[in-house]
Amino acid sequence: QQQVKQSPQSLIVQKGGISIINCAYENTAFDYFPWYQQFPGKGPALLIAIRPDVSEKKEGRFTISFNKSAKQFSLHIMDSQPGDSATYFCAASRMDSSYKLIFGSGTRLLVRP
């Protein structure tokens, strides 16, 4: 049973375009939603995270949008660059046990020059 569903599995975007990755969760007890970026041969690294008391969080070109009623959250990468080409994972957890992360299946993003 996959508690966090991520789509698409892969994504190709032209340089300068917007990359959008979506995730949906089932457990309404989840209240912490991080996104991770992973380059080939490296471990995942925290990119940006959101808590459900806000509907959007922006850090540079990266924005998380959160829809609590739909139990969905998404990552938007504005002005996508070739250096953004990586695998992106969404995740979810409960704040009282936030070390127990449930990950999505990942999205491989390729940004073409």
Next chain:
Amino acid sequence: EAQVTQNPRYLITVTGKKLTVTCSQNMNHEYMSWYRQDPGLGLRQIYYSMNVEVTDKGDVPEGYKVSRKEKRNFPLILESPSPNQTSLYFCASSLNSLPDTQYFGPGTRLTVL
């Protein structure tokens, strides 16, 4: 330099031959975790530890053991590896329970023949 190290980085072994993957962090972090990453499944937590001598099962603990005798080390033990444990393994550590402070190691690629 703050880091999580794993050894070995690559390992090919045979079914039933006990092996240990070491994980060490130099940040005095209390929390440590082991994950496995498989295509289409994202990362799944195997075990986690909240402090020395305190460990608990994650989502996929079957076939694995861990120990936390020292704060800096969190080895993963496969007593009788099987081919379905062929995977990419990541160790992670965090200062506290919040993943905001979590660092991942570089990964260990394990193949069980």
